[in-house]
Every structure is written in C-alpha cells, then in structure tokens.
Amino acid sequence: MNRAVRLGSLRSLAFLNRGTKSTASLEQSLLKTSRQYSTSKNPINVGPGFYNFRGDFKVMMMNIQTQMSLILLPNGKYLVVDTIELTKDTKKEIDELTDGGRIIESVIGTHSFHTTHFEAFHKSYPDADYYGTPRHLKNIKKIDWKGDLSDPSTRRKWNPDVEIRITEGSEFINPYPSNRLSSAWVFHKPSKTIHINDTVMYAEDPGFLFRMIGVKKQKMTIHPSIHGYGLKDHPEAPFEFRDFVNKAIIDWDFDNMVMAHVDNKLGGAKELLKETVEEYEPVFKRLHTIKKMIQ
C-alpha cells in the first residue's frame, strides 16, 4: 500500500481517541511508520489501525504464505492476531509499531493448526496476554495462556471494535487432525477487515498445487476439508456452516479479507464471499444428503 493511501487511512483515525493515547500522537506514530514502510512488503496497512504481515509457509516447495495481523485498539495498544516467523525484518517492523512490544496488549491464535510460531513470539514478547484455541492451550505448555477463544467472554474482550466468531457446523474444541475448516474469524470494524485462516482462501493466480485442490483464479475457495472431517457428522452441519458465513455477510460491514492462504482480498471481499457461498449451495446440499444417508 502506498504512502498516500496510508495517509488517507490515518485521517480517519479520529474515532480512536477514546483511550490513553491522544489521536494526534497515534497519528504521529503511525505517520512515522508509514514513511518507514512505504516501500517494504510488510506490513500491509489494510485500513485504519489494521496491519497485515505476510510470512513464508512452504508446502511441497511452494510458498503458500501465512499471516499475522496487528490491530490498533482504542486504548492505543495492539492486539496481535496469529503469529508468523519472526525474521529480523519482521521483528524490527513489529518493534517499531509497538514500541519494542511494550504496547502489545494481547496475542491470539485463531486456528487450531496454526501453532508453529507462538513459542518464539512469546519468547520475544513475553509480557502480553496470550489467548488461543483449546488446542493451543493443550499443546503449547511454555505459554501461560490467559484463556481460550471457545469461551464467549474471551471473544468479547476487544468489543466493540473487534468482534470474534467461531465457525459453526465444524468442531473447534477438539478438531479432527485434518479439520482446517474450523477457525475463529476476527472482524475489525474501523478498517472493515476480517482476518481468517484456512476456512476461506483466495488466490489471485493459484499455482499448480492449489489448482489441483480446486482453487480458481481470483475466486474464493472454502477449505477442501469441508468434504472430509471439516464438518461435524450430523446432516445439518453443512447448512450451519453456510448460515454462519451468511450471518457474517449480513452483520459485518467489511470490504477486506486477509487470509492464510494464499492472497488477501482487499476491496470487494463481501461481494466475492457472497458469490462464493451461493456457488457452494449445491455442495452444501450434497454434503447434507450424504450425511443423512450415512447417519
């Protein structure tokens, strides 16, 4: 994102003046950051107070990317959503945004199987409050987790600017190992952005591997595990999932979706997600019929 767009975003920061930092100082610190990052890939300033970082993630020699987002909260502190490898450059960028990590309030893990980089992140930023999926808490013992996202009170912690919902029709607490469909969706109102891992993916120009699993150019794809263990066993699960997505489309005023994996959809995300759910209707119906037959 170029500097002009960043500055445009900064102008709409007036609503953030509800916490410990003044709008002016927030704008100044972000302006400083904008200048420093105007030519670098990371972070992408998606909208006011929303920074998306892309990280490398290789599957069969192909870099399908993974992600982390930093959300500026009304109190002037940051909520970190997911973690990526802390390369020297990435750490430098995070440190500059967050005053060396001192204004990172919380770190959350939204997907049961996106766990790799949490320990290293915690080592670098041990003073934040950490929240994850139940699987994060079960498998990463070195972090003193403050709670998990299956608890509605945890999901409400950053309201009203940030809303978090868990996909329905899919197991979140104890997911089958191949279930990549289930995740917590994080919606940031001021930037009109949803952060999603795996449940839905988007590729500008998918490579061979992604084309093999049905990913189409400039289209969104629901994770293929929907056809396997992604959904719960009962016949209504496909429709519960579909209705969850439709409710997000109705309730949330979003324009952008940042996604692992492969690309982000910046601008026009709501229309494309709506189109995607409509296109998948025969799939939801077929899965319903199959589940009914084998019940």
Ligand SMILES: [Fe+2]
């Ligand atoms: Fe993933």
